[in-house]
Amino acid sequence: MNAPNHTETILAAVDQGFDEQVRFLGDLVSMPSLRGAEGSAQDFVAAALRVRGLAVDRWRIDVEDIRHLPGFSPVTISYENAWNVVGTHRPRASHGRSLILNGHIDVVPVGPIEMWHSPPFRPRIHEGWMYGRGAGDMKAGIAANLFALDALARSGLAPAAEVYLQSVVEEECTGNGALACLQRGYRADAAIIPEPMGEHLLTAQVGVVWFQVKVMGRPAHVALASTGANAIESCFPLVQALHGLEHRWNELRHPSFAGHLHPINFVLARIEGGDWTSSVPAWCTFDMRVLGLYGGIPSLVYGPWAENIHAFDERVSLESMRRVTKTIALFVAQWCGTEPRSG
Ligand SMILES: [Zn+2]
Structure with a gap:
């Protein structure tokens, strides 16, 4: 298990990577990953996972694979471009508990563009907030998942159990993206979903x-x-x-x-x-x-402070994203345990 003396190192490592994390979030927000058009944003995420040495699985959701499953929602649009991406970390010796870090890449439509104070897919930072469609819901969460693992790596550590970093489509309408991950065999002892929850932990x-x-x-x-x-x-x-x-x-x-x-x-x-x-x-x-x-879902929803999600001038607090990233990094270290990073 994680020795408590790693805590300060991991927290400092999140700070060291934070400028890069904000840039990554900006790049992601600039990609208009509206439902049915998530492809390029998913490619961007897949590349980021690959560069970090995770094994990347990128597949198109086949409705026939998931139609029979409980929780399936009727499909009203084409899945021609519905790509899921999962990056897998495998430890040298698995002795901890496995974990899914899940996030959705799809964003909701922007509505009448003239109601926005700046273009929704041109991210803007002002007084500690990043503005843009999807900044809060939930690209900051995807960034937090990824950069939490980076912080461990920067601390010379790796999770001592499987960690699956998932970027899914189809959350804003059906949840079929996450369902397709289950169908493909991705299971873990717990899951974290950093939806914009104002840093509150959701258990139901x-x-x-x-x-x-x-x-x-x-x-x-x-x-x-x-x-x-x-x-x-x-x-x-x-x-x-x-x-x-x-x-x-x-x-x-x-x-x-x-x-x-x-x-x-x-x-x-x-x-x-x-x-x-x-x-x-x-x-x-x-x-x-x-x-x-629904009750008793073995997943924790916990994510940064965001405002105006699904509305005009959506924005996420960058300091909140920093705190959430630190929390996830420490949680991963404690839940999965750590081993020295190889390579
Ligand atoms: Zn969401």
């Missing part, structure tokens, strides 16, 4: 349910509207009833969420209906997204 997590409701009405000319049935207006009471359910679920919440203001959120995210302004709408479709509860 909300999941996501997406669903779509299609309501059929009866079309009629507006002059004879009372003979028709308005599909759009018929959705209003349904949405209201779903918010009633949301209220009940929040009252019945899991004890892990006792202190949380409102853990379960129904969000009406899209609505579409009707064909013609002079006709009573014959159809209406709405999507909703629900964050549901």
Whole structure:
């Protein structure tokens, strides 16, 4: 196991590598790895893993491989460009506990560009924050994973167990990227996911349910509207009833969420209906997204302080990323144990 006297060395090693880490984060943020376009960012990560001597596995997710697995989410877009990357560290003698360091490379769309104070894929540092889409969610986390291992190496140490550094796609919509890693055989005694959690440790997590409701009405000319049935207006009471359910679920919440203001959120995210302004709408479709509860996932979510994720002017605190990197580096050393670095 890690001797406590390594602690100061490892913390100093994170500081020594921090300028390089910030540059790495900037490079990663400048790559617009929107869903379906993660390829070049994944190549960049794969190269960074390879340079560090990790064995790199880069593969395209095949939906047929994961379709039958629990946790699989229906696929609505092409997986033509859905590449996962895993770098594996193998110790000389494995005597510690293995670890997955997971992060997702995909970022959510930027929305109307004129609402940003600077271009979302041109990272900008101001007063200790790095701005840019994906800076917080969660490229700073990927950088923290990678540079935590660098800090050990710089300290002359290597984890004394397998460490799998994963960069996955498809987190922002389904989670199928992480599922594909499981299917490919990547298992470990624990996993850390440095999502932007404001340096809080998450032991229970909300999941996501997406669903779509299609309501059929009866079309009629507006002059004879009372003979028709308005599909759009018929959705209003349904949405209201779903918010009633949301209220009940929040009252019945899991004890892990006792202190949380409102853990379960129904969000009406899209609505579409009707064909013609002079006709009573014959159809209406709405999507909703629900964050549901899963407990007992043997993974820790712990990551840096970020603001405006999924919004305009997303930003991550660089000092927070530094602290998280130090925490992960010390955790790896303690969890996996260490051995002298070879080579
Ligand atoms: Zn995320």
